[in-house]
Amino acid sequence: xxxxxxxxxxxxxxxxxxxxxxxxxxxxxxxxxxxxxxxxxxxxxxxxxxxxxxxxxxxxxxxxxxxxxxxxxxxxxxxxxxxxxxxxxxxxxxxxxxxxxxxxxxxxxxxxxxxxxxxxxxxxxxxxxxxxxxxxxxxxxxxxxxxxxxxxxxxxxxxxxxxxxxxxxxxxxxxxxxxxxxxxxxxxxxxxxxxxxxxxxxxxxxxxxxxxxxxxxxxxxxxxxxxxxxxxxxxxxxxxxxxxxxxxxxxxxxxxxxxxxxxxxxxxxxxxxxxxxxxxxxxxxxxxxxxxxxxxxxxxxxxxxxxxxxxxxxxxxxxxxxxxxxxxxxxxxxxxxxxxxxxxxxxxxxxxxxxxxxxxxxxxxxxxxxxxxxxxxxxxxxxxxxxxxxxxxxxxxxxxxxxxxxxxxx
Amino acid sequence: xxxxxxxxxxxxxxxxxxxxxxxxxxxxxxxxxxxxxxxxxxxxxxxxxxxxxxxxxxxxxxxxxxxxxxxxxxxxxxxxxxxxxxxxxxxxxxxxxxxxxxxxxxxxxxxxxxxxxxxxxxxxxxxxxxxxxxxxxxxxxxxxxxxxxxxxxxxxxxxxxxxxxxxxxxxxxxxxxxxxxxxxxxxxxxxxxxxxxxxxxxxxxxxxxxxxxxxxxxxxxxxxxxxxxxxxxxxxxxxxxxxxxxxxxxxxxxxxxxxxxxxxxxxxxxxxxxxxxxxxxxxxxxxxxxxxxxxxxxxxxxxxxxxxxxxxxxxxxxxxxxxxxxxxxxxxxxxxxxxxxxxxxxxxxxx
Numbered sequence: 001x002x003x004x005x006x007x008x009x010x011x012x013x014x015x016x017x018x019x020x021x022x023x024x025x026x027x028x029x030x031x032x033x034x035x036x037x038x039x040x041x042x043x044x045x046x047x048x049x050x051x052x053x054x055x056x057x058x059x060x061x062x063x064x065x066x067x068x069x070x071x072x073x074x075x076x077x078x079x080x081x082x083x084x085x086x087x088x089x090x091x092x093x094x095x096x097x098x099x100x101x102x103x104x105x106x107x108x109x110x111x112x113x114x115x116x117x118x119x120x121x122x123x124x125x126x127x128x129x130x131x132x133x134x135x136x137x138x139x140x141x142x143x144x145x146x147x148x149x150x151x152x153x154x155x156x157x158x159x160x161x162x163x164x165x166x167x168x169x170x171x172x173x174x175x176x177x178x179x180x181x182x183x184x185x186x187x188x189x190x191x192x193x194x195x196x197x198x199x200x201x202x203x204x205x206x207x208x209x210x211x212x213x214x215x216x217x218x219x220x221x222x223x224x225x226x227x228x229x230x231x232x233x234x235x236x237x238x239x240x241x242x243x244x245x246x247x248x249x250x251x252x253x254x255x256x257x258x259x260x261x262x263x264x265x266x267x268x269x270x271x272x273x274x275x276x277x278x279x280x281x282x283x284x285x286x287x288x289x290x291x292x293x294x295x296x297x298x299x300x301x302x303x304x305x306x307x308x309x310x311x312x313x314x315x316x317x318x319x320x321x322x323x324x325x326x327x328x329x330x331x332x333x334x335x336x337x338x339x340x341x342x343x344x345x346x347x348x349x350x351x352x353x354x355x356x357x358x359x360x361x362x363x364x365x366x367x368x369x370x371x372x373x374x375x376x377x378x379x380x381x382x383x384x385x386x387x388x389x390x391x392x393x394x395x396x397x398x399x400x401x402x403x404x405x406x407x408x409x410x
Numbered sequence: 411x412x413x414x415x416x417x418x419x420x421x422x423x424x425x426x427x428x429x430x431x432x433x434x435x436x437x438x439x440x441x442x443x444x445x446x447x448x449x450x451x452x453x454x455x456x457x458x459x460x461x462x463x464x465x466x467x468x469x470x471x472x473x474x475x476x477x478x479x480x481x482x483x484x485x486x487x488x489x490x491x492x493x494x495x496x497x498x499x500x501x502x503x504x505x506x507x508x509x510x511x512x513x514x515x516x517x518x519x520x521x522x523x524x525x526x527x528x529x530x531x532x533x534x535x536x537x538x539x540x541x542x543x544x545x546x547x548x549x550x551x552x553x554x555x556x557x558x559x560x561x562x563x564x565x566x567x568x569x570x571x572x573x574x575x576x577x578x579x580x581x582x583x584x585x586x587x588x589x590x591x592x593x594x595x596x597x598x599x600x601x602x603x604x605x606x607x608x609x610x611x612x613x614x615x616x617x618x619x620x621x622x623x624x625x626x627x628x629x630x631x632x633x634x635x636x637x638x639x640x641x642x643x644x645x646x647x648x649x650x651x652x653x654x655x656x657x658x659x660x661x662x663x664x665x666x667x668x669x670x671x672x673x674x675x676x677x678x679x680x681x682x683x684x685x686x687x688x689x690x691x692x693x694x695x696x697x698x699x700x701x702x703x704x705x706x707x708x709x710x711x712x713x714x715x716x717x718x719x720x721x722x723x724x725x726x727x728x729x730x731x732x733x734x735x736x737x738x739x740x741x742x743x744x745x746x747x748x749x750x751x752x753x754x755x756x757x758x759x760x761x
Contacts, residue, residue: 005683011742018743046745095753121611121685227743368753379686389747391736 008226017231018050021238025054029241030190031234032183032352034176035197036063036380037225043385045227047234055234058190058352061179061279062197064144065092065378066350068172069278070099075305076170077104079139080115082304086133087170088126089141091119095368096377123155130159130167139168139301147199149173149290150264153271156296168301171290174277176200177208178288184216186351191216193237195223195230198252205260209248217246224252271296280374281346344373349382356386363387434528439558448556452530456537457520460550468552470517475576478513480504483570488609489536493602493620496569497536499695501543502624503646504573509626510642510698512582512633513575515547520554520571525564533567547624549573579633582701584660586640591729592707593665594700596628596720597621598673599650603692604681613684617677623696623719631713632700641701645694652691652751653699654737667727667739667749691752701729 007013033039039059042048048057061067073096080087087107094108094117104110111117120126123140130138142152152169159167176197183189194216196209201222213220219240223233233251240246250256270293277289292300343361348354356362356375366372368384375381379388437444454461482504489496505515520540524533544551580586601621608618625644632639641661643653650672658665674682674689682689696719702710707725714723730738737749 009742011744014743044747045743046741046747047743049745050743388750391734391748 005226008224008228010228014045014047014050014227014231017228017235018047021051021231021235022054024235024238024242026242028054028056029192029238030056030058030352031193031195031237032058032060032191033195033197033223033230034060034062034179034183035195035200035225036066036378036382036385037199038062038195038197038223038230039382040380040385041225041227041230043389047227047230051231051234054238058355059349059382060183060194060352061282061350062145062176063375063378063380063382064148064172064174065096066346066374066381067174067279067281068093068096068143068374069280071278072170072172073098073107074100075301076139076141077107077110077115079170079301079304080107080110080117081113082137084135085137085139085304086116086118086129087139087141088118088120088123088129090121090143092378092380093141093143094119095371096374097371123152124158127155127158127162127164127167130164131162134166137166137168137304139170139304141170141172143172145174145176145197145200146203146268147197149272150203150261150267153267156271156292156299157267159299160296167299168304169292169299170301171272171292172277173272173290174279175274175288175290176204177212178285179279179282180209180212180220181215182282182285182288183351184212184218189351189353191218191352192241193219193221195233195237196220198222198224198229198256201250201252201256201260203261203264205265206248206250206256206258207260213246213248219246220248222248222250222252222256224255279350281344281350346373346375346383349375356383357390359383432530434524434526434530434533434558436526436558436560439524439556445556452534453522453537453554453556456534456541457551457554458541458544460552461554468517468519470552470574473576475578478508478511478575478577478581479572480507480575481570481572482507483568485565485568486606487565488606489566491605491609491620492618493605494622495536495539496567497540498543499622500569500571501540501547501549502622503695504571505547505549505575506625506644506695506698508573508575509624509629510582510644511575511577512579512629512639512642513577514630515549515573515575515626517552517574518544518549518571519573520551520569522554522556523564523568523570524556524558525566526558526561528566536567543624547626582639582642584641584643584657587657587661587663587701587729588640588703589663589729589731590704591640591701592704592710592725593654593667593727593729594702594707594710594714594723595650595672595726596625596698596700596714596723597696598675598678598722599645599694599697600674600678600682600689600692602695603649604678604689606693607685607687608681613681615677615680615684617675618681621694621696621719625696625698625719628714628717628720629698631716632710635709635713637702637706637710637713639700639702642698644698647693648751649689649691649693650697650699651688651737651749654749655751657699657701658735658737661729662735664730664735665727665737666730667737668725669740669742671724671726673722673724688752690749699726704728 097105107117126138126140209220219237221233221236236249236251272290273293274287275289275291276284276286278284345354345359366376371377375383438448484496484500486496508515605618605620645653678689714720738746739749740746
């Protein structure tokens with residue numbers, strides 16, 4: 001694996017590409033990537049430093065952890081605390097704080113207080129757990145872009161084949177193209193070109209992007225993740241910009257073709273259908289998420305949440321056990337537009353209007369240890385990436401005193 | 411008296427015949443006879459004759475040396491891993507904490523918290539290896555304690571060891587780090603953390619073996635060579651970054667790490683590529699960093715290369731006044747980034 005990656009990390013090639021880009025530009029261009037992995041690579045390797053004379057990188061909503069709605073996270077926490085229930089989740093969801101002023105503000109805190117949270121690498125582990133624990137309800141927290149959606153769809157198919165009655169899914173998947181449409185529709189956006197996420201395109205193909213390029217009148221370049229990949233993507237974008245062109249280019253041909261992975265797309269469409277989706281910090285984007293097809297609707301975890309709501313009204317305890325109570329009201333179970341935490345600038349950061357390091361709270365009130373919002377939590381969130389690799393400017397703003405509650409919710 | 415036993419009457423049988431006890435029960439932690447039996451029958455024979463169990467404290471002879479004292483608890487899961495097990499780690503980890511302040515380990519305590527149901531044979535095996543490891547490094551178990559907790563409350567076995575060591579010169583510490591000092595790393599990083607992670611999460615990668623190793627011999631050789639060691643720090647949880655960050659903060663200086671200077675094995679790198687985990691955050695149990703004047707770095711490396719566990723020791727950077735007490739890493743591309751310690755356990759990324 002390492003040997004295969006080495007050419008795409010070659011310092012000499014990176015240097016040559018950077019020189020080429022810096023020599024080519026007639027003005028400074030603003031390029032947005034919409035993929036947390038690419039954000040991480042750009043900042044980790046200092047590619048923005050190499051291209052400082054010619055390119056401003058701004059970072060779009062490419063981290064699915066960061067854009068998962070707070071109310072969905074609250075639902076996940078509720079399910080983790082539900083008797084005889086295990087919530088299965090990818091690891092990087094654990095520390096994300098909710099917006100709401102609840103007692104238990106993260107899955108990690110819920111786990112520390114006795115909630116059942118199981119970290120998984122693959123959605124199939126949730127199916128296996130449902131088989132192994134027939135007396136427990138297993139909920140798969142299905143988060144991620146199109147790279148992850150086929151895997152959760154396979155889990156649903158497996159559960160269907162095995163006729164599992166105790167397998168459920170809390171869906172928070174999102175789609176990239178509607179987000180791009182939303183970004184270019186934002187008044188006074190400063191995006192000159194997009195780098196499209198290479199792995200998302202590996203699954204979904206490239207056929208939806210030409211229309212976006214045309215509508216936005218900007219280049220879109222499908223790009224990989226290694227330093228050479230990113231610079232090749234930037235070079236292609238800059239060449240188009242210098243010529244006044246605006247079309248799709250694929251600079252990740254070793255994995256991406258126009259059609260994408262048809263088998264994966266078939267599986268997605270079998271299990272899911274498009275639905276409107278709230279994006280944390282951005283609001284609702286039409287048809288940017290997924291919901292289960294009617295054939296698989298019995299896996300929807302919303303029914304468990306409806307039962308919990310009924311239980312609270314009736315004052316009953318499910319399965320004869322006491323659930324760990326939170327102060328959440330019944331209205332928390334209904335989808336509401338994402339609420340912003342006062343002072344958290346996640347919305348402007350995720351739309352590229354503010355760099356994390358330019359946020360007044362970056363590195364002070366907002367740090368990974370006490371984040372104001374989700375982008376400071378996930379390793380691929382823009383704010384956390386900047387904090388991890390760039391020295392925060394010390395200001396007079398003092399960090400808050402840590403309390404026990406802070407520690408529990410860290 | 412009429413006897414009810416006749417030749418034709420069936421012999422009486424006890425309904426609960428005695429069976430040998432091959433698991434630890436709550437009774438073994440109760441302080442009574444079974445506790446004494448465990449101590450006399452298993453623990454003391456395995457941990458050795460220096461164990462003073464006939465008084466509540468170990469009484470140790472006076473010494474002219476200065477004393478270093480440390481303690482650590484071991485809760486590693488799984489308890490057995492490629493390269494060792496929890497018992498050996500409990501001796502080596504504590505011994506290393508003494509070694510990096512220039513102290514030679516002499517005495518150890520051993521406190522066991524055992525979950526009921528734990529197999530006695532496995533416990534004996536672990537204790538025997540602890541004794542062997544202690545013998546190898548010249549340390550003696552002199553005191554200890556045993557507790558037993560209910561099933562489900564203890565994850566099998568937890569071990570605490572405390573260690574006393576002797577040192578004769580000023581102990582190396584971060585306050586002695588000077589601008590311009592060379593930063594030397596004793597070997598490739600991340601093996602222990604990667605090994606444990608792969609076992610826990612069933613990730614199949616060849617060559618993942620813990621780097622668990624005693625550092626005392628290398629450090630003793632360096633001290634005997636009278637090399638001015640400003641600071642030593644063993645790398646444990648939190649990895650290389652945590653150790654360097656702590657030193658930078660204590661020294662109120664910044665460290666500049668050279669591009670591609672930190673050795674990482676292919677197996678560890680493969681696991682990190684797969685999971686998105688940073689190898690600089692992974693735990694180690696047989697590696698240390700060392701700060702010394704630039705003029706002494708070649709002699710340090712020459713000495714370290716004589717030992718198997720530090721054959722790949724190398725200079726990874728130097729101490730600088732630049733920055734805000736950070737650890738800064740140069741990249742292969744001529745750029746730089748700061749390295750921040752992990753907040754807690756690292757979680758594999760979503761995509």
